[in-house]
C-alpha cells in the first residue's frame with residue numbers, strides 16, 4: 134500500500150503547491166504589465182497598418198463629393214484629402230464654395246470647386262463631366278448634398294416636396310447615371326448619404342422623409358444590380374449628426390419653437406454623432422467596400438424596431454408629432470440662422486453649444502446679425518402657400 138500512497142501524496146502536494154504559486158502569480162498585476170504593453174503595441178501597430186493601407190488605397194484617387202461646401206460634405210473632403218486623394222466639391226453659392234476650397238488647400242489638400250445646382254438635371258450631369266475632366270477620372274463619387282425644411286405638414290407646399298426630391302433624389306439619380314461608366318472603368322465606389330428619415334418618417338420633416346425614402350431605394354436598387362459591374366455601392370444611413378446644419382435649415386410654422394426642438398435633438402451627444410466621427414466611418418466603409426453603414430446606435434435601434442413592428446414606430450412618430458409645435462394662426466418661415474436668434478434662452482444655447490461649434494468649424498452660415506452672416510445673405514425662404 135505504501136508503494137502507491139507515498140507517490141500519490143507527493144504528487145498531490147506538488148499540485149497544491151503549483152496551484153498556490155499560480156494563484157499568487159495571478160494576483161501579481163505587475164507581472165501582467167509586459168503583456169499589457171505588448172497588447173497595446175500590437176493594437177497600435179495594427180491600427181497604424183490599417184491607416185497606412187487606407188492612405189495607400191486613397192493616395193492620388195479622384196473623389197467627387199456633392200455638397201462639399203459645408204457640413205458633412207466638407208468634413209468628408211478633409212478626410213479623403215488627408216489620405217492623399219484629390220477632391221472636387223460642389224455647391225450653389227460661389228463664395229461659400231471658394232471658402233471651402235481655400236480651407237481645403239490650406240490643409241495641403243488638392244481641391245477643386247465646381248458651382249452647380251443639383252436640382253437642375255443638366256447641371257447635375259455636367260458636374261460629373263467637369264469633375265472627371267479636372268480630376269483626370271473618377272474613383273469615388275459621394276452623393277451627399279441635401280436640403281431640409283422643418284415644420285408641420287400643413288405649412289409644406291408641393292414645391293417644397295418637389296425641391297426635396299430634386300436635390301435628394303433626382304440629383305443623385307442623374308449623378309449616378311452620369312458617373313456609372315467612369316466608376317466601372319476605375320473599379321470605383323458610389324456612396325450615397327441617405328438618412329434614418331428615409332426608413333421611418335419622423336414628424337415635421339415630410340418633404341425630407343419622402344425624398345430620403347426615394348434615395349434609399351435608389352442606392353439599394355443600384356447595389357442590387359452592382360455585382361460583377363465593377364462598381365461598389367455603399368448606402369450610408371446616418372442618424373442625427375452634429376454638422377451645424379441647423380443654421381441653414383428652413384423652419385416654418387412657428388420657426389423659433391421648431392428651431393428649438395430640432396437644434397436640441399441634433400446637438401445632444403447621446404442622440405447625435407460628431408461630423409468628424411461620421412466622416413471617418415464613411416471613408417473607412419468606402420475603402421473597405423462595405424455595402425451598408427448605419428451610423429448611430431439610435432438609428433440602428435430605430436431601423437430594427439421599425440422592421441419588426443412598423444405599426445408601433447408609426448404610433449410613436451404620431452405621438453411625437455402631437456407633442457411638436459402646432460400651426461400658429463399666422464404661420465411664419467425663417468432660416469435657422471435667424472430663427473436661432475429669436476429662440477433665445479440660456480439653456481438652449483448651452484445645450485446646442487456642440488453643434489454651434491461644429492457649424493463654425495464646417496463653414497455653416499453664421500448667426501443672423503454677425504459680420505460673417507452678411508456674406509451668407511440669401512433670399513428669404515419661400516412662405517407657406
Ligand SMILES: NC(=O)c1ccc[n+]([C@@H]2O[C@H](COP(=O)([O-])OP(=O)(O)OC[C@H]3O[C@@H](n4cnc5c(N)ncnc54)[C@H](OP(=O)(O)O)[C@@H]3O)[C@@H](O)[C@H]2O)c1
Nearest residue numbers: 200202203204205224225250251278279328373374376378
Ligand atoms: N445633419 C444631420 O443630422 C443629418 C442626418 C441624417 C442625414 N443627413 C444627410 O447628410 C447629408 C449632409 O448633411 P449636412 O448636415 O452636412 O447638410 P448641410 O450642412 O445642410 O449641407 C448640405 C450641402 O448640400 C449642398 N446643397 C444643397 N442643395 C444643393 C443644390 N441644389 N445643389 C448643390 N448643392 C446643394 C449645400 O451647398 P450650398 O448650400 O453651398 O449650395 C451643402 O454643401 C445630407 O444628405 C443630409 O440629408 C444629415
